[in-house]
Amino acid sequence: MIQRNSERKTMDAIGQIVCASGQAYTAYRQCTLKDRKRTIEAVRKGLKGAVMNLAEMACRETGMGHSVDKARKIALAVDKTPGVEDLQTEVLTNDDGIVLTELSSCGVIAAVHPCTNPIAVLINTTISALAAGNAIIHCPHPRAFHSSQTAVELINASIKEAIGIDHLVSMLPTTGHHVCEQLMNHPDVDMIVVTGSSTAVSAAFRADKKVIGAGPANPPVIVDETADLDRAASAIAESAAFDYNLMCVSEKAIVTLDCVAEPLLTAFARVGVQVLDSKDMEKVERLMFNADGDVARRYEGRPLKEILDRAGVVYHYPAKLAVGEARLNDLLVMKEVKIPIVPMVRMPDFKSALTAASQVEQNYHHTAGIHSRSIERLDEAARAMRTAIFVKNAPFISSIGFGVDVPCAFSIASQTGEGPISARHFTHRRRCVLSEAFQIK
Structure with a gap:
């Protein structure tokens, strides 16, 4: 009975977070590209002063890595993760008219992270999701929960100050495989990005949604x-x-x-x-x-x-x-x-x-x-x-x-084929066709 009550509370908490994220996404969809740029710049600015602190927190919490190197990773994610400039429009014109292909937001994204590069991956994924016009909910590794929570709080404060929207970036109140699977299977989550093991990627595929899967490696x-x-x-x-x-x-x-x-x-x-x-x-x-x-x-x-x-x-x-x-x-x-x-x-x-x-x-x-x-x-x-x-x-x-001088990417989607992921991969491709117009060749 106690276990069932605990599971019910977790599901209720996930439902509340997804609902708040959905409302934030609806508000964010009304923002312009200039608003998105301003949001991302605010996030970068808000994180810059906390790079070393986040690195040291992650080292202590995970028991892995070197704080100076972790700080370099976090700084790279903050400074060099591509923003809205990554969303390139494709245009084709001929005698029949014009075909315009745009990259449109997906909605609410669930992001599952590893303990090896927890803060760098979280920041890199967040900026990519925001640039593409999405809301994002993070599911960090249990060994990186508190450092991830600190990063999310800093990001949300920056977003609130920049455009006045709450809950655009969220995090689960607890974590673990079972909790992550509940989030991934929530009907109002539109897309999943997993950086980690094949097991986590396989669980994401079972949710029957768009998945970006960054699986194992042995280079x-x-x-x-x-x-x-x-x-x-x-x-x-x-x-x-x-x-x-x-x-x-x-x-x-x-x-x-x-x-x-x-x-x-x-x-x-x-x-x-x-x-x-x-x-x-x-x-x-x-x-x-x-x-x-x-x-x-x-x-x-x-x-x-x-x-x-x-x-x-x-x-x-x-x-x-x-x-x-x-x-x-x-x-x-x-x-x-x-x-x-x-x-x-x-x-x-x-x-x-x-x-x-x-x-x-x-x-x-x-x-x-x-x-x-x-x-x-x-x-x-x-x-x-x-x-x-x-x-x-x-x-x-x-x-x-x-x-x-190449774009920063901390998730390499080898299993789903995107390779180093960026904002363009957090989108849907949408085609708009206009007949017999706008061809001036």
Whole structure:
């Protein structure tokens, strides 16, 4: 009886939040594009002063990551998430008239988030949803509930001050798989965006609504004998060490040719990466996996020293990342493990290296990359991997906006095909046709 009463209260709370979001959406639909721009600028301004505080809160609450790196992620989401400029109109004219295709808002969006990048994903998703003209309800990971709540409160205060609308951005009063599924299945929720596991994406599909699904990843990077090894080592070290390798787009395994393996390890040592031998890597694997082959999540997003100390491996100060040799079928290679230790697999030639990288990526169609000076191999690898993101001769984190002038995206919709998501993906495409007019060619 107590459990039923609790479930009823949760369903009532969800119903009230969805109702308030629907009313906010109705009001927001009356706003102009200038109003949307003003809203987003207010949100950016309201969050800027809280970046470090939110980063520290997220680190404490989740027990994962590095606060300075988390602050960089949050700042990137605040500054470089595309706004209304992402909503491009398509126009076709001919002798028969004009066809106009516009991107129109969806309505009330349910957003389910991971614990790895909770605040950056929340902000990135919120700005995208607002730019597209929607209301959004967040369902954060239980390990990031309070930091997410703080971010939502700051966002709502900014929106209220800018355009006077309440509840345009909301959050559930509690969280968990069951609560998220109740929200996703609510009849007045129009769209679902999930950043996380395949299980969460599958639950979203069962709700029978428009779904953007950012599922699992295991990004491999190929290094061939033509590569600039110092550049490759530096790029991998920058990306894989960032936030203790919590990013879904960061390099999780290296596949290299046998003839270049030793020089590559030397290049890693030159840029401050600790090189582990095969016995050390075996100790790390025993620490990171239980008897059933499941990842020991308590060590994910933790500093290199802590993990090596726990594994019984000597840590070399001040390394932030370690690289060590492994076999293709090792669990550290074939499963996504979010730690600052990257396994390296040797293959005899480029063809077998490309095949191995495809095995490591496991058809998640998420992220992969290569370091090579060969144009033919850059092209061949990109075609073979078929990932939403493919990075050539650069750190993988550059693909979402770090250090380069590209739009920020923290959700990579590999399962539903949108790739790096932005405002345009939070819309419906609508076609308007006018016969025998407006063609002046």
